[in-house]
Amino acid sequence: MTTTSPALSTALDVEKIRKEFPILHQTVNGRDLVYFDNAATSQKPLVVINALTEYYKGYNANIHRGIHTLAEKATKAFEQTRLTAKDYINAKSEQEIIFTRGVTESINLVASSYGRTFIKEGDEIIVSELEHHSNIVPWQFVVEEKNATLKVIPVTDRGELDLDAYRKLLSPKTKIVSVNHASNSLGTVNPIKEIIRLAHEVGAVVFIDGAQAGAHLDIDVQDLDCDFYTVSAHKMYGPTGAGFLYGKKELLEKMPPYQGGGEMIKEVTFKKTTYNDLPHKFEAGTPNIADVVAFRYAMNFITETGRAAMAAHEHNLLEYATERVSRLKGVSLVGTAPEKVSVLSFTVDGIHPFDIGQMLDARGIAVRTGHHCTQPLMDRYGIEGTVRASFAVYNTKKEIDQLVEGLERVINFMK
């Protein structure tokens, strides 16, 4: 984010953008809603909401095997999202885009299919201290089953990955490295290109969890040369329950299916079943058609608004919030890496994050509190949790002023 010019944010008409998001225009506990929980899920523009409604009103049908007009229309719309996703992350082929329920399912798919097939006893899988539980637990399943080992890249006090320690962890035993592009708890943007390059030197494959990057950062999987990459639609102004997994074709080809069912087969007999081609081999059963269809509109919304302009605006918000919140009495920022997405995590001396979250909610401000599904990271900092404010394109400096005012109220009360 810091690579973009803050001047770009002036190109965004935020008030106009806010009009696209009906949910923002409501009061919560008697005050205008301030939604700062975007790292958990972002709100949806009308264009996405309308796409869902239009799908169900106009062309809901099961896809790929229907001969009738509606099935054809639904299939086209569904596959159009695959093409959009391919372009969004610059994949070589739409066959490398597998639709999933989102990041968690994508990681489970790769851990189960690739991990269980290619990990052997004594192998090592590397994750980092910054990971969300969803990028830890599926790999734990694999190492436990295969008698392999999970290694962890430590994080510095500022919230950056310790690359020297990472280099020392790498060895010919390393078979998979799985890290996030950006941290959900601290906002740190990780140097994934370097992480991937180093992993490839020892012959490991690299999985990138892009949950916090999809809506904020440029993603070019060919330039990164990552082996797997995943995003969730709901963190990218899209619907819940949809996302995609990118995988290099040669890897996906040699992986066994994740689930059995319809769509993923070529031919079924009781003697032998042959599997469908990519990407369908990994898409058993009726997918989440409506949400996948609407996901295209979310990606288009980001592209049309302009990723660089959005990033610049969010960066301005982050800088402003960082400066204002850090000056408050008793506040300690958690995660001060120079490269961050728009996530501000902090603690306040003597006040539990839950209480702060509840107090802010009483003023209509939605933040996230707790360990953010990153308990090992919280343990690393010796804290129970943080208060996390995360910003999106529709947020404003005025809303940050309201957050600061709310925090001042709580801090003064609890003194």
Added chain:
Amino acid sequence: MDVNDIQEEIISEFSLLDSDMEMTVFYIMELGQKLPVMNDALKTEENVVKGCQSKVWLTANLDDDKINFSADSNTAITKGLVSLLIRIFNGQSPEAILNANLYFMQKIGMERFIGTQRSNGFAAMIKQMKLYALAFKTKLEVKS
């Protein structure tokens, strides 16, 4: 005062807040601040109420056939909520606690500001208090 008298008292206090969420939360925190300090020695894993999102410690004593609870929490709002239960139950007989029908939460609209997860924790606290009452009731019956 019996359990219901105290509940009515709480309902009337909260009605003065006129459903202002911020005032309500501040008031609950204030109530928590007034809760008698719990001895640190009692804050053991054994005394933690299971099922609460935040940490809550709860103990009870029997004085002259009446129960007195002592509690603390690591979060101010939870502590305030616990203090309401203590206010209702302290000095009551085991029988009264076991038979108590707690309706004040609904009347003060508590679910609006504690959410589902905390509601479960609150239910766990009430259950724990009633378990203490049951244990003391049994103890008293054995004695007599």
